Amino acid sequence: MGTLGRRAVPLALLAGLLTGCGVSARATDVTDSGQASSGAAQSGGTVGAAGSACALPVTFDIARGWQAKAVDGLAAVASDGTDGDLAESLLRQGPVTLACEIDAKPAGAIGFLRVSTGKPGSGDAGAVLRAFVAAEDGTSEAKYRTFTSGGLAGVRVDYVYTSELLDETKRESALAVVTPRGPVVLHLGGLDSAEHEEMLPAFELARRTLRSA
DSSP states (O other), X not given: OXXXXXXOOOGGGGXXXXXXXXXXXXXXXXXXXXXXXXXXXXEXXXXXXXXXXXXXXXXXXXXXXXXXXXXXXXXXXXXXXXXXXXXXXXXEETTEEEEEEEEOGGGTOOOEEEEEEOOTTSOOHHHHHHHXXXXXXXXXXXXXXXXXXXXXXXXXXXXEEEETTTTEEEEEEEEEEEETTEEEEEEEOOSSHHHHHHXXXXXXXXXXXXXXX
């Protein structure tokens, strides 16, 4: 097993989860038309600015009913006596570390929009996103596309994730932008592909409203 490059999980499970690093496959590149998907999500507020639920290098709108919570890995595992380096590894995927979870359950879906951040100099948006996907076991059929939002140039990927443990396959999406304060990755998972499809308008809302904080 490697030090997570893997799948970020709800904090209650952090101390008990270790999975290995993987490599993405069959990646192709296309250009994003920038068009919003059908059934656009309604905004429920903005996160990212100082004083919001999650202080980030970017701001963006979250869908109505979704609930954002900052991630403090060290605090989350302190009661379990988990080593700080292990906590970091559990929260890290490729060049970025989990900083914020936006929970869809209050809006009736099962999944998270997770935000991870990295240090300046980690690479351009494409390199950061490819490293993020490559650090997750069981990915395939990755399709990358470029987009712009609020003066930020970014890269988005849609791909298939296969869990060997659960013998399940589902679709996931992620995007990356680079700011003067470092790279930011937004990742949308979900219980299964149907839940992912249901939550995609929230992901699109975040992408369209991305701005530097």
